[in-house]
Amino acid sequence: MVTVNENYLKLRGSYLFSEIGRRVNTFAAEHPDKKVIRLGIGDVTQPLAPAIIKALHEAVDEMGAAETFRGYAPDLGYEFLRKTISEQDYKARGCQIEADEIFVSDGAKSDSGNIQEIFGADNRIAVCDPVYPVYVDTNVMAGRTGSFDEEKGLWSDVIYMPCTAQNGFAPELPAKTPDLIYLCFPNNPTGAVVTKAVLQEWVDYANKNGAVIIYDAAYEAYISEDNIPHSIYECEGARECAIELHSFSKNAGFTGLRLGYTVIPKDLKRQGVMLHSLWARRHGTKYNGAPYIVQRAGEAVYSEEGKKQVTAQVAAYMKNASYILDGLKAAGYTVSGGVNAPYIWMKTPDGMDSWEFFDHLLKTANVVGTPGAGFGPSGEGYFRLTAFGKYEDTVEAIERIKRM
């Protein structure tokens, strides 16, 4: 008699964005006359840049001709893309990451969910609180998190690192020593960043304790200030303790195209085993490579034209971020983020909890955001707005909030 993976049954009933979708759909059905503006889920709205579209068309034509047709891609990614990433995202910044240390995939969500598989079931994970739900949920599925305390909203075997106004939404080194440390900077959901000096402390801490840092750099393209590291490999010793995840979703609008990559330096070993080999084996066994046409699209992001175009897209989103930040500040709200990240983290007003504020904002201003509590208990009393909307919608949303 088959048994099911009982860890799945421990997962919280409704996924955050499903619950948001449900509430928004109910409201929209009851008020068909209202124009709802969605600044909730982190999905982009600008179309793919012309250089990317051109590369896609060219690659599609190649797939239609016998001489240029491509079948199975190399499991770990085409050399043309891995080499470009190595040169432009790493070597140009002084980070020694080689092409064969880069694993191309269908996105950072898959990679951030799957990476835990190469580690033993007995490892203790540490996460920021609030946090992107995928890091925790995939460890729940793997049985690493113990039992859930409904009262506190915490898993018994997870080490939480609260990110609050007191610490500027940057985690402190945890009291208990973790084995796997998930860090995401610029942060989703708070939009916080850390300086290179602070990140170096984490690298040193991991190396001292034999821990591994899973560093999610999905929002790296939004960094606008100096001295904020774009990659953890800017820190000394990171090749011995860090895995870095990248996405093409937010810097180049690939949310619907799916492309990402993970870096595992060959110097990263535990129990005498290169983690690089384990991940290569996982990719080879459970994955069959990202589509050729999408990898060509990824390459186009790094072309001269492509770089100009995606930089302009990011700038447009950051114009939204500034508008939200300034508008909310002017209206008397307490806000942070939005300078090096496309997320604005606001304190809910009048002691409302974050779901109350969600409902209030939806009903009064017809604006959708994300309740901070959905990201963890320390997110309670906060609310996330994204800069990925259209400019005119963003302006209107802020005007409506100001009038509330």
Place this chain on the structure above:
Amino acid sequence: MVTVNENYLKLRGSYLFSEIGRRVNTFAAEHPDKKVIRLGIGDVTQPLAPAIIKALHEAVDEMGAAETFRGYAPDLGYEFLRKTISEQDYKARGCQIEADEIFVSDGAKSDSGNIQEIFGADNRIAVCDPVYPVYVDTNVMAGRTGSFDEEKGLWSDVIYMPCTAQNGFAPELPAKTPDLIYLCFPNNPTGAVVTKAVLQEWVDYANKNGAVIIYDAAYEAYISEDNIPHSIYECEGARECAIELHSFSKNAGFTGLRLGYTVIPKDLKRQGVMLHSLWARRHGTKYNGAPYIVQRAGEAVYSEEGKKQVTAQVAAYMKNASYILDGLKAAGYTVSGGVNAPYIWMKTPDGMDSWEFFDHLLKTANVVGTPGAGFGPSGEGYFRLTAFGKYEDTVEAIERIKRM
């Protein structure tokens, strides 16, 4: 201190197709004048059909315009594709599979590797021997297979179902009762099929024992004879015990485009839990949907033009299969498969073992095939040739083998 997933360390050193690649590359480097013909790995060679190319170009254009741009796809697949699959692959055959029982993915390799995750660690799996290596390897990674017996080439906790000349390469009901049963028809690597009556016995057996069948139908499009089921849901009671995997790789040449789907009927429950819900949760948490443009390409496979074109492609490959089958028979070899499948399974001559024959064929005829032993101990003494080559190459390969 981080520990690694030690189950990974139990995996056999070199993956079958890596070892083949290594030997072929060595030979090619030593004999640059020889034209090596590859009938080894099951990769297609015909370009994507015109209807698919057209759909891709149109979808790419949509992604380049603000009004038609699509961001995140629905986790489980676009409705337009799920509905088309439900109608054309199932309802048209009298199988009641609804659109919301279909999960679109990046391919059957990923799905066949990931599906085991929703089951408990204590389940006993049964596989055919020989078998597609992904089924076993992913269960090794999950710790379900016990220890490896180097002598016998078998895992201690796996139930093997030998597929030999004696049973027509069709497995018999196993003596020990398994929990999860992997079946693949038309079969990779043997090219064998089972009748609907025989498949019904498996469904009845699974229902009687509370087992779940994971039915890999990746080669369904190659069935040419009547009374061979195209889907396990043609059998009564399969909605209560079977998961079915499909690929667009072999029927429509998507090996480099990546698209597949998995069916989990809502009637399939164990311990009171719908497996459908577990897989939906996995998809939602660890996956972010197949690219919009690729899903539109998948839809085009079912258009009137698309169907004509991909049917012609399959017919071209089956012309190769017939040529191989007839040619080898005429040359005195013992062969099977190749009638309802793109794979020809031949007995190695003169008592050679399958790697010996591999080397012999490579050196003497400069033809690459796949040693049967790579698929399991019962594959020893056999050799797989694929029909996915170009026609003229296939003809030349067979002429060379005849001359050996």
